[in-house]
Amino acid sequence: MHAETGFRESAAQALGDPQIRANFRRAMDGLMAKRAAQFPDPEDFQAMRHLGTAIRARSLLKLPALLEQLEASCLRNGIQVHWARTCEEGNELILGLLQARGATRLVKGKSMVSEEMGLNHFLEAHGVEALESDLGEYIIQLDQETPSHIIMPAIHKNKTQIARQFSQKIKDAKYTEDVDELTALARKVLRRKFFEADAGLSGVNFAVADTGTLCLVENEGNGRMSTHVPPLHIAVMGLEKVVETLEDVAPLYALLTRSATGQAVSTYLNLIRGPRGPGELDGPREVHLVILDNGRSRIYADPQLRATLRCIRCGACMNHCPVYTRVGGHAFQAVYPGPIGTILTPQMEGVGVRHELLHGSSLCGACAEVCPVEIPIPEIIVRLRREATHRDAASAVEGRGTGRTATEDLAWRLWAAVLSRPRVYRLAAWCATRFRRLIPGGLPLLKAWTLSRAKPVPARRSLQERVREEGLPHG
Amino acid sequence: MQPERVYFYGTCLVDLFYPEAGMAGIRLLRRAGVEVLFPEGQTCCGQPAFNCGYREEARAVARGQVALFPLDIPVVLPSGSCAGMMRNHYPELFHGEPDEARVRAFSGRVFELTQFLVDVLDVRLEDLGEPVKVTWHSSCHALRDLGLEGQPQSLLGQLANVELAPLGRERECCGFGGTFAVRHPEISGSMACDKADDAVATGASRVLSTDGGCLLNVQGALEAKGEALRVQHIAEFLWERTHAR
Numbered sequence: 001m002h003a004e005t006g007f008r009e010s011a012a013q014a015l016g017d018p019q020i021r022a023n024f025r026r027a028m029d030g031l032m033a034k035r036a037a038q039f040p041d042p043e044d045f046q047a048m049r050h051l052g053t054a055i056r057a058r059s060l061l062k063l064p065a066l067l068e069q070l071e072a073s074c075l076r077n078g079i080q081v082h083w084a085r086t087c088e089e090g091n092e093l094i095l096g097l098l099q100a101r102g103a104t105r106l107v108k109g110k111s112m113v114s115e116e117m118g119l120n121h122f123l124e125a126h127g128v129e130a131l132e133s134d135l136g137e138y139i140i141q142l143d144q145e146t147p148s149h150i151i152m153p154a155i156h157k158n159k160t161q162i163a164r165q166f167s168q169k170i171k172d173a174k175y176t177e178d179v180d181e182l183t184a185l186a187r188k189v190l191r192r193k194f195f196e197a198d199a200g201l202s203g204v205n206f207a208v209a210d211t212g213t214l215c216l217v218e219n220e221g222n223g224r225m226s227t228h229v230p231p232l233h234i235a236v237m238g239l240e241k242v243v244e245t246l247e248d249v250a251p252l253y254a255l256l257t258r259s260a261t262g263q264a265v266s267t268y269l270n271l272i273r274g275p276r277g278p279g280e281l282d283g284p285r286e287v288h289l290v291i292l293d294n295g296r297s298r299i300y301a302d303p304q305l306r307a308t309l310r311c312i313r314c315g316a317c318m319n320h321c322p323v324y325t326r327v328g329g330h331a332f333q334a335v336y337p338g339p340i341g342t343i344l345t346p347q348m349e350g351v352g353v354r355h356e357l358l359h360g361s362s363l364c365g366a367c368a369e370v371c372p373v374e375i376p377i378p379e380i381i382v383r384l385r386r387e388a389t390h391r392d393a394a395s396a397v398e399g400r401g402t403g404r405t406a407t408e409d410l411a412w413r414l415w416a417a418v419l420s421r422p423r424v425y426r427l428a429a430w431c432a433t434r435f436r437r438l439i440p441g442g443l444p445l446l447k448a449w450t451l452s453r454a455k456p457v458p459a460r461r462s463l464q465e466r467v468r469e470e471g472l473p474h475g
Numbered sequence: 476m477q478p479e480r481v482y483f484y485g486t487c488l489v490d491l492f493y494p495e496a497g498m499a500g501i502r503l504l505r506r507a508g509v510e511v512l513f514p515e516g517q518t519c520c521g522q523p524a525f526n527c528g529y530r531e532e533a534r535a536v537a538r539g540q541v542a543l544f545p546l547d548i549p550v551v552l553p554s555g556s557c558a559g560m561m562r563n564h565y566p567e568l569f570h571g572e573p574d575e576a577r578v579r580a581f582s583g584r585v586f587e588l589t590q591f592l593v594d595v596l597d598v599r600l601e602d603l604g605e606p607v608k609v610t611w612h613s614s615c616h617a618l619r620d621l622g623l624e625g626q627p628q629s630l631l632g633q634l635a636n637v638e639l640a641p642l643g644r645e646r647e648c649c650g651f652g653g654t655f656a657v658r659h660p661e662i663s664g665s666m667a668c669d670k671a672d673d674a675v676a677t678g679a680s681r682v683l684s685t686d687g688g689c690l691l692n693v694q695g696a697l698e699a700k701g702e703a704l705r706v707q708h709i710a711e712f713l714w715e716r717t718h719a720r
């Protein structure tokens with residue numbers, strides 16, 4: 001997906017929309033409170049996340065071997081495994097599976113990887129109807145929108161907006177703002193679709209190498225329906241989702257639901273072991289697992305950036321991000337918004353094109369503070385900012401050096417030239433304090449600053465001058 | 476054991492915008508019985524360039540600064556952000572450089588002012604001022620990078636006539652973030668405005684903080700809104716309350 005306007009423009013637009021701002025603020029405040037209630041004791045939280053981090057780090061350390069093991073275990077269970085290097089390959093693969101079985105109606109459980117692949121558009125262009133069955137995904141699909149959050153795709157909408165939309169887009173629906181009635185309405189539509197579908201597609205939260213189990217965390221039961229009712233189930237996952245054993249799943253699951261929605265457990269945890277066995281009454285007849293790379297192996301190769309792949313997609317970083325809270329997910333113009341998107345998107349798409357996104361962070365660290373697998377997001381942002389403007393020999397980051405501009409380069413060189421020469425700095429400080437009110441507000445940086453803030457005025461005398469007057473020893 | 480001497484590092488924002496905070500910091504240290512050395516040639520810790528990925532430029536500036544503090548005594552800064560930079564990021568910035576060991580030794584001696592007053596000097600303050608209500612804003616870097624935990628609050632708690640009103644969403648960033656404030660002025664500005672509104676809602680007459688960047692940012696938003704509420708560096712406030720005029 002490519003940005004049509006810059007992050008700055010789309011963020012400014014979102015900021016100008018009071019409805020968006022209110023919806024996000026309310027939702028994020030609620031989510032932060034719920035998560036906080038799940039981790040009342042900071043020490044317990046630290047212990048839990050150290051464990052989670054260790055599990056994810058260990059899985060990544062053994063990634064190539066675990067992926068091979070996963071493939072073997074899946075095959076043993078009757079799950080067919082496919083590898084896709086790019087999104088295009090993944091799309092073609094899935095289309096091939098569907099076409100070979102004459103499948104034209106697909107129901108989908110929630111899957112961010114399929115968003116990453118742009119799967120729905122691709123399938124529709126090839127005559128396959130792909131219906132989202134997660135309530136949030138269904139809501140945004142009706143409006144032909146993309147998710148604005150990785151856990152709660154329709155979080156940018158409020159009840160009234162959804163009521164209006166349902167009454168317009170669902171046949172024979174009458175207008176109601178009653179949440180239960182709205183849910184029942186969607187449920188009625190989706191129920192029928194589950195039974196009519198030729199195939200179901202889902203994401204994967206954790207794939208267990210040892211047993212070949214696909215774990216799917218969800219709250220609505222639609223995941224179970226999409227993976228169980230149609231005769232064909234296709235699961236898609238990024239290649240980093242693998243863990244070693246079933247024991248690894250429990251701590252990660254506990255961290256995931258608590259961090260994401262503040263639930264101790266989710267309503268459903270599906271553990272998929274394979275297709276319907278002989279004599280079994282239900283379940284799909286075929287199960288396929290598509291494992292997507294799309295830049296992940298490149299991220300994996302870098303020891304610092306590898307931490308990015310620990311992510312369990314809980315969304316806590318966005319819930320706690322002051323920037324995300326204000327501009328919402330769509331402003332990021334990326335499949336993965338918020339702090340994780342800020343580091344993931346440039347690594348997937350290239351640091352040059354996403355230069356602006358990388359600077360859309362105040363580096364406040366709220367994301368890293370809550371991340372259940374301790375991804376040092378601010379550090380990685382700083383690293384990628386460097387990659388965007390420098391072509392360091394040792395790095396393999398996509399598009400490195402392409403975000404460099406002569407103006408910025410010169411600015412930093414000037415900055416260093418002044419600040420590594422104390423006399424020059426002192427002269428500049430002298431000028432700034434003496435002409436403190438005369439500094440023109442139209443200077444580029446000041447102009448940006450004063451969009452919403454008063455012009456800062458330097459003091460009459462600098463600290464260094466004051467200290468000299470007092471005659472402090474220099475050491 | 477209490478050190479006899481410390482270095483004071485002014486930081487560029489304090490130097491240019493909040494010199495009284497710097498002076499107050501020095502006075503608080505001296506009153507606690509510590510001799511304060513203020514090396515000439517201080518400019519900037521190098522954080523802006525470091526955060527933007529311009530490491531060579533950051534290093535060139537940082538190297539000159541480290542050289543100003545040769546003695547093995549603490550270096551105290553009235554800024555959580557710069558202290559965090561010098562303490563936590565210099566070792567990384569100089570990783571593999573010939574002077575890495577020297578820089579590491581320097582980093583280990585760096586303290587933020589309130590941290591030093593509480594953890595090292597264990598100062599006792601006597602409040603000489605009129606009753607006043609203030610509110611406190613933590614800087615993100617002081618909080619999360621440096622790990623400042625409650626030292627400013629404990630100092631304020633020693634002042635009998637000072638009521639500390641809790642700031643709504645205290646741990647949320649004010650939107651300064653160095654170059655973020657000018658690269659994304661709309662988002663940054665909205666964060667600053669919300670912080671200013673939260674501060675006004677406390678009914679306090681001052682917003683205190685330990686970082687020049689936050690002070691500048693919140694002050695700017697308050698002024699643009701025409702609010703009477705003012706910001707102040709905690710050092711200046713502490714000194715104002717505790718010295719006889």
Ligand code: SF4
Nearest residue numbers: 311312314315317371
């Ligand atoms: S980066 Fe951390 S907090 Fe953000 S979604 Fe991933 S695991 Fe959750």
